[in-house]
Amino acid sequence: MGHRVGMEVSIAVSHAVQMARAEAIAAYPITPQTHIVEHLASMVANGELEAEFLNVESEHSAMSACIGMSAAGARTYTATSSQGLALMYEILFIASAMRFPIVMTVANRALSGPLNIWNDHGDIMAARDIGWIQIFAENGQESYDHTIMAFKIAENHKVLLPTIINLDGFILTHVVEAQEFLEQEQVDKFLPSYHPRFTLDPKRPVTMGAFAMPEMYTEVKFAHEMALRNSYDQILKVWKEYGDLSGRYYHPVERYKTEGAKVLLLIMGSLAEVAEIAVDELREAGDEVGLLKLRLWRPFPFQDLREAVNGADLVIVCDRALSLGGAAGPVMAEVRSALYPLAEKPAVLGYTVGLGGRDIQPSTFKDVVRLARAELAQGPQQEFHIFGVRG
Template sequence: MAKRVGMEIALAAAEAVALCKPDVVAAYPITPNTHIPEHLSDLVAEGKLDAEFICVESEHSALSACIGASAAGARAFTATSSQGLLYMGEVMPVVSGMRLPVVMAIGNRALSAPINIWNDHSDIMSQRDMGWISIFASNGQEVVDMMIQAFKIAEDREVMLPINVNLDGFQLTHVVEAMLFPSQKEVEKFLPDYKPFAQVHPDSVVSMGTLGLPEYYAESLKARDEAMKGSKKVIVRTWKEWEKIFGRLYEPVMKYRTEGAEALLVTMGSMGETAEAAIDEMRSKGMPVGLVKLVLWRPFPFEEIRAAVKGCRSLVVMDRAVSFGACGPVAAEVRSALYDQPDAPAIVSEIIGLGGRDVLVQDFVALAEKGLKAKKGKQTEEYEIYGVRGS
């Protein structure tokens, strides 16, 4: 039986990555992800992890070095947050376009300006369409498990796409929790050695990153899209295998006390944990409410969302980012999933927890009450930035 270990979640993420024996780690410091690469560099310095740790001079170079390493046949890892992720932006689509299974941890953080180091999801939302699989953790155990699963999913021959595992800055990265760690032996059994499909080496001469003219460019993107859509099958298969070995189940959409619920809250990331406590409190008072946690952001689990919310009267989708002048990004996807469904629930779109503002149990209660009052059949594009002074 694995031992429960109390540890800061960022350090736990690094421990989990180290269990996967990456060959190359390249990273640049930015709050709040920094403890992840710091701890990996500790493990390298202590001789516990045999990897090349490259202290690059920018996030752009961090991801570029990972591309070079992965193209040369190495298992590569990086981590970042906020502006750092945006600085990587130029090469984000290159990783997926070259079908390199790089794994990245994102300690999610708000974007400047105003400069703010605390959590929201603006960083990853800006990189939503770069061809990366995106997964959200809601607690430390999920972070540990997802880091290990990420390498297996990314490196699957049917997938061959990069993955980012999102853990909310501070709410997760800097919190100490008790977590179970698989043994090195168990990880080695679950995650075989990385066998590159192609690698830049004189023993297998290949040109990678070539110029795609209009005659071929669309085919390349179609192939990437097919791989992304097809990855859901592999993700679900990997999660089932994980459950079989370790007893912890993951699904693209996780339900919490949804049976008989009239209104459902929809969250992504660490808000899900507080929301569970809020749901318990409301249920004990007889309120017919439940919770749907979105775990898989890309590829988007349309079918699973439809199945999870079937029969409920309203959804309160809680976004931690805003697409200015348009929507909350999660709400837009959920609306699109339910648009032509018969008897679709009403959707209340709430943008909340921006720049690290706390989302408390009472906030979930207030929003659930709003959901219970919402009328069906009136689909609008409306959204609210919740709890803002002067509004």
Template sequence: MAKKVGMEGSLAVSEAVKLANTDVVAAYPITPQTHIVESLAEMVANGDLDAEYIPVESEHSAMSACLGSSAVGARTFTATAGQGLELMHEVLYVASSMRLPIVMAVANRALSSPLSVWGDHSDVMAVRDCGWIQVFAENAQEAHDLVLWAFRVGEDTNVLFPVMVNIDGFNLSHVTEPLLLMEQADVDKYLPVNKYPLPLHPDKPVTMGAFGPPFIYTEAKKAQEVAFQNTKETILKGWDEFEKVFGRRYSPIETYQADDAETLLLTMGSLSETASLAVDNMREQGKKVGLVKIRLWRPFPFEEFRKTVKNANVLVVLDRCLSFGGPGGPVASEVRSALYDQANRPKVVSLIGGLGGRDVTPQNFEYMVDRGLEIAEKGSDSEYEMIGVRK
């Protein structure tokens, strides 16, 4: 039986990294990710985790060290947040195009300036196109589970891509929640040994990261994109197997009270739990409101998403990130694009809130639904609206 414990979200992540018997952790501490790497450093120092802990001088170096360790076939983990993720930016693309199955937890944080250590999704949205598999966790249990799943999926020889597990800074990373801690025997059953097919090894030398002149670069990118699209099957299988071993079910798109809903809220990450409270309130008032949560952000689950929202009239999307001068929040703009060619589709309303750690309450979600319906009916004079701004 899995043990029920009270545990901080960050420690739920590092416990999963320990249970996965990770070989290398290369990381640089940054708020609000610090507790993850602090606790891992402690586990390694105390001999509880037999891994190399590489303290580095920056996040750029952290990800570069991860490339090296993953390239020799070592199970590799790192974690970062906000500015740290942006400093890693160029190396993220190298990890995915070199097909190195690094697992990274991102404790989502706003970007400077003004300097903010608090949570939003500006950091991950800026690396949206970097070719990593990206998922969002809603609570500490999901963070714990998804890290283990990330190793299994990323290292699968049908996948071989890095995986990013997003957990909201502070709201998840620093909150203690009840958690079913996975048993080592179950973890060993679920997660096979990492066998990278072409590792760096003196017995069989290979060249990694060679240059690609114009005659081959396009072919290299096509191969990467096809391989990335094909990860979906293993992603789903990874969740099916997870349910068999641990009894908890995950899906690319998840819903709450969405089946007969006329108006749908769309959220990602920890705010989904708050939004579900608002849905309960509005259901009591007789409003047909439901919630859609995107778990799998990349590769984007187009088919599941379209199927889920097709019968709704209005889809109100809450983005925790601004696209300055753009067509709305990044999530709203993507789902609009995903729905544009569909015969049956809801009107998409783009709202932006929860920036830089600003709380979003159930009342705020109720306002979003009311305002969303108003915009859907009468239109708005801007591409998107920011909610909760003092005037």
């Protein structure tokens, strides 16, 4: 069952979309998302994927066209990055409020200005509150797996929410990795063809996107909030089913060497693999440091996180984005807020690392652990730190 391949992660993602039998794709090119859509366009052109590939004139139109495609009843996919996600911003909220199960890959990249095409999480963090399910992949295998699973999660009639798979731009999208692909028959069995709950059908006319007065708006948003919160159970069910199929089980908060750890690093995305090396080296040196990897960003896994930090004295959140003028990076703010109600809670310190593609090595995480410990000992001196800023 399954077969091993070595290929660029972007190409693997395009194969995942192909195996998921996406029917309609609308996309606009932006670095570093391009390889994904190029390969999908090529698959459609060669008849390897029975789909329509729509070359729209902007990301705003890409997301708008995706809504149209999804409203028509087609399994819909797109991919974007950075400025493209920012241009989509307005429509992202509408896609989720109207409950269209669009799947989107975001090749995470810094936001302008200054213009920077390299990786951080500034783009997706600016779109944190769009009401989509948001998942972070750590490596090529996860990118492939979560792309297939995303369709099943999004299209579940108990969920019906658009879903974003976050991949670190370049660090993941442009790297060649060994991965295990499922066979097409396995994917077909796991992910049957899409049966929409509502479509724009002349035989059963409906009005979609009616406006809401103050007496309706709150109820609609409450329904949206409940839908996203309740999607948690369905996400776990799909991940479990996929685990049984592939042998690869995923959890909302992944733990790495957390047993007995008093200090926990927490990060999202591909740099977790770098952090693992740091943890390995620290452990070898007798330092009981562990690592938490936040996979599910929306809906936020409050309970999983609270359980995962049990017994720790210090959680060091390594954000990949800034909330300028705010408390800290978005992840740190969220984590501290999630842990605040606990009677016994660890200290939470924020270190923002790797902005705009700044190189992060295992030594970075070791430095962060050392600095955080010192900070904890003398009491926090500032709200958070941007690591590695040159004077």
